[in-house]
Amino acid sequence: MVGGGRGAFIGAVHRIAARLDGEFVLVAGALSSDPARARASAVDLGLAPDRSYASYADMARAEAAREDGIEAVAIVTPNHVHYPAAAAFLRAGIHVICDKPLTSTLPDARKLKALAEKSGRVFVLTHNYTGYPMVRQARDMVARGQLGRIRLVQAEYPQDWLTGPVEASGQKQAEWRTDPARTGPGGATGDIGTHAYNLARFVTGLDLKELAADLDSFVPGRRVDDNAHVLLRFAGGAKGMIWASQVAPGHENGLKLRVYGEKGGLEWFQPDPNALWYTPLGEPKRLITRGGAGAGPAAARVTRIPSGHPEGYLEGFANIYQEAARAIRAARAGRKPPKDVVFPTIDDGVEGVAFVTACVASSKRNGAWTKLPL
Amino acid sequence: MVGGGRGAFIGAVHRIAARLDGEFVLVAGALSSDPARARASAVDLGLAPDRSYASYADMARAEAAREDGIEAVAIVTPNHVHYPAAAAFLRAGIHVICDKPLTSTLPDARKLKALAEKSGRVFVLTHNYTGYPMVRQARDMVARGQLGRIRLVQAEYPQDWLTGPVEASGQKQAEWRTDPARTGPGGATGDIGTHAYNLARFVTGLDLKELAADLDSFVPGRRVDDNAHVLLRFAGGAKGMIWASQVAPGHENGLKLRVYGEKGGLEWFQPDPNALWYTPLGEPKRLITRGGAGAGPAAARVTRIPSGHPEGYLEGFANIYQEAARAIRAARAGRKPPKDVVFPTIDDGVEGVAFVTACVASSKRNGAWTKLPL
Amino acid sequence: MVGGGRGAFIGAVHRIAARLDGEFVLVAGALSSDPARARASAVDLGLAPDRSYASYADMARAEAAREDGIEAVAIVTPNHVHYPAAAAFLRAGIHVICDKPLTSTLPDARKLKALAEKSGRVFVLTHNYTGYPMVRQARDMVARGQLGRIRLVQAEYPQDWLTGPVEASGQKQAEWRTDPARTGPGGATGDIGTHAYNLARFVTGLDLKELAADLDSFVPGRRVDDNAHVLLRFAGGAKGMIWASQVAPGHENGLKLRVYGEKGGLEWFQPDPNALWYTPLGEPKRLITRGGAGAGPAAARVTRIPSGHPEGYLEGFANIYQEAARAIRAARAGRKPPKDVVFPTIDDGVEGVAFVTACVASSKRNGAWTKLPL
């Protein structure tokens, strides 16, 4: 693991997700760019002292040289480190599981993609919401045509934790996520807008033609956007909206996706992730539950326990790690991953960074329609 | 009543709303442009034969001449008739209660406004959602500063009844609402987008600076928009979104308003209109109920029964009629209405038609930011 | 109207319900047992002075003698007056619409039933929740066998308004509802338990075999029960529970009914009355909405406006008045009411008073199983 030392948030999530199904064991880490914090964090996590590294570069080199070196690395640093760290491990022949967004700049994203393709290593981007069983179910229903041709995609991800100037209080998460040097040019756009956009594409399979964005920094002094209003035009004529906000009091992690086609509609809401609402046009709305009646094989693949006992965020995240494990096992055997293995790839990562880039560009041009720079 | 004969929808609603609190009695009507239907409808409703008129013009003239002539008329026709009918009654010195949108064209709206002002008659526009007690409560909380300075306004009004080509089936409601000659240039925009926009303004009191709209007609052959995606920029810096759709399977009349300020957020949803969700920043979300703890005098004014017993759409609509009655009584006495009497006015009507006009113009200019033509 | 003067609650509800569909006009009243309050209330409501009576006895006599005397009376007094007032009007040949519970004692109920049958007049008991369209829908689905043989009936009606000793504060509603002389032997049992029991029977059509009740008065000094826990055994083997409480903080009028059979289950909740949840065994849960897909003719009969625009408590109550109007029109014509006219009868009233009587008796016998004294 690179990053994820004391005071971090997502590192602990990755560790639980990796461990939940028993597929991964954490044995090495460069847990912080601060050496003392890195050491202390390694002790917390029970790493062998010689496998707690001062930098990702050291770690990549040393682990690649060990006979029992790591097979895969999880990169859970602030965004600007994703590129150099991932590059180091790919070059060292180590599979990479990387947090989103892929990188803090589009050039970095492109370089990383080239590198990943050349390396032949597995590259998994943890757009974790795609791991929820009912998101898989939704995707499957769209793919099977149960909604007919898709017309509308309404995605939103409101939060409220940055309603005040939290970054000024020394809160570590707020600090780096509002610092353009570390987070990239988009604030809410990059941090959560990319999730909403990725989810919309994951479920519908639609390609974006262009977008129009109006970004704001409502909190005085904030250096990145904390609210994004985005209009979407997809290839083929579907339209959509994304709203991503970190200044919407009353929302914790209110990611919601609604998809409407000629024959029906779907609604999914992350705080209640075991439910998928499906309305076949002209019939009563139906509640499809994880593990319950109406849930098909795409959801069952990533379901652990019976319906009515909620699986949550960590289980969804762990599903990404499960898929990563399957892909890595296949790679080890010189095969492609089985067809049913589904995870966000480096292409999704490039797409996400391009989305942020286009949002920022459109907003600077007064919301002009802008194509993704792909 | 003008309009509202057999086969109509909103006429019956107006009649119940007018009757619910015993303030109005229906005594005369020009219930249909079709004479036979007008007569038959008058019989259904128990009108005296001599007060069932063949046209609104006849009715305005005759009723104005009667000693016991009507005090007020309700105009519930398709949109294009609003202007000439309202003009006839205003000229005859009769108060007007008119369905929304005000008119089908902006010039008509402006002329009607001039006429109404000159007439000195009461003019009430039935943007009925402003009659819901918890909408009044929300408006009052914003006005009192409980949310702090407003930053975000998210409004939506999804429906699904026009997902298919219903107008081709001879359904009367669908027919005129998709005919630009009768409904005006905006379809969903005019029919329900104006409600969402009016509600947003009613609750927040914000003035719109400009909008950017992307309108679609998803159903082949449809002559007006059936989906509207609109970005909003308010004076003072607040931003917003409106989504109005008639092609979103799973939504019946899903009008929702969410408002976020520096100090808190509010959520209101028309299908559950007795609830108002309020989150003071940093505290647990609270459920304010009509008639219950937390509901103040602005809601109490328009509340009939105790909390927990739901009041619905008709009661909210009837509140507009109650307000109209108060205003008319005041007018009769030569006074202005009391300060706490609140109803949508002809100014709101002009604003609504300007909103539709701007949406259509913006969409034609590829979503360019457009000011309201006021 | 008898009762319903200033300070009353349910009288105003009856007046709106009677007026809502234009079937009834209020022309006479004995609005209060306090003469001054009766007069003042009559002025409020615009009654002719000679039709505001000092007592129900005067009113029954005088109205029966008038050529234009009332056709029907609404009795909305405290419970102990139901019997003598209803008796007076029945004897005078006037149809009766009476609030629930039927009477405050079982002997009164029986006498009233005999009188009503002898009189040949229409007697409607306002168990108003049976007027909700989705309650009609539920009843129809059970009757059609969509749930299969019924096994379980879970009904509850929690409130919180009597959590403290409100009656000691002079609140008029609390005063008489906790006074056994006026309300009868059951407190929560009579006031809301009868509603829950009536609703359970209305929807399922099951007959009760016996019950076991544990009643409490949690508030010190309260003279009637404020919480009732009741077990039910129906003829044919179905079982059930009723929970009625006035001391459950967080509930306003939380009437809920759930019915389960061999083939499916239904859930209905009064604060969200336009929704009926239906689960066919082994299939996803479905949301049937008033006016929407899945709602059949039994609901459509009592539906005024399209789906998604909520109808509430007053509309449900008005449906009882609509049914009363139909029954009275039939009676006037010397016919039985049409088969599809459905309203709670005096038999339901006797059943309700017997339910209260049995609950009190069972509770006194330490919850022994007790048959209804019918």
Add this chain to the structure above:
Amino acid sequence: MVGGGRGAFIGAVHRIAARLDGEFVLVAGALSSDPARARASAVDLGLAPDRSYASYADMARAEAAREDGIEAVAIVTPNHVHYPAAAAFLRAGIHVICDKPLTSTLPDARKLKALAEKSGRVFVLTHNYTGYPMVRQARDMVARGQLGRIRLVQAEYPQDWLTGPVEASGQKQAEWRTDPARTGPGGATGDIGTHAYNLARFVTGLDLKELAADLDSFVPGRRVDDNAHVLLRFAGGAKGMIWASQVAPGHENGLKLRVYGEKGGLEWFQPDPNALWYTPLGEPKRLITRGGAGAGPAAARVTRIPSGHPEGYLEGFANIYQEAARAIRAARAGRKPPKDVVFPTIDDGVEGVAFVTACVASSKRNGAWTKLPL
């Protein structure tokens, strides 16, 4: 692990829960009473062949003899094996984590309690719902007096999976859970009624004085109850109801607890476990969320991730394992567990079996009030 081989349900849950926080590693098992299934299951789980045992007796003996023998065993068999298996491991000096109910008979429960006390080993009963953060929060609020003196406890646990005669189809879970020899005298009562009862006691801290139960087997041929209606009387005057059912179509695992006191009410619902609804009397209802505003230290102790990202059933279950780990570490050090460590004990287990025993006895005596045989 004892039990939990192929085809089992709860074994996999225990394994994930044990692994989730990295506190336990699975190294040995007697995974099935069927030797072939035991071996195959051990291979599935990667156990060393010499630590896959043919019986719990062998396993207890052999592991106790190993230097690297297990510290704790998880017993996840059908109920009737809990007693002999737990006894074997306690006698071997090994800590026990045992699924509920404690045993299939009350004498077994008592003997096991004596044995556990004598052994000095940690005994943890996995009434897993007590591990949910918002259940901890509820318990803490009651203990702090935020609800005032408790008056009412309404618990229910409806399911629908046994609505039909599933046990006749060869479904393994249904088979043993409806076989009195393996499950004990109570069916739904033992399987889920004990959860509801345990949760009620855990949150309120109230002691039961007596109960009255009406149990049914609705499915023809079923040998244990599939529905339980229970009235509760607690010491000190609080009253309650438990409904446990396996024949209620539309419910998956609908465990719900509602607690009402003189000053407020609480509602918690297992399918939405991150929410706790709290109504202080006379104030608006509040939504307290796991990790969010209003959640205190008792919840924070067992919270892993930020609010708005749901934690589910497995995390709640894992919290029991976390508490077990803390207790075992303390035991290893010869200390009592820290005061804030909270888990269901063997006393809770005896109480649960006594609850089932009393329910069955009461029901046989026609619902007579019955004390727990403690």
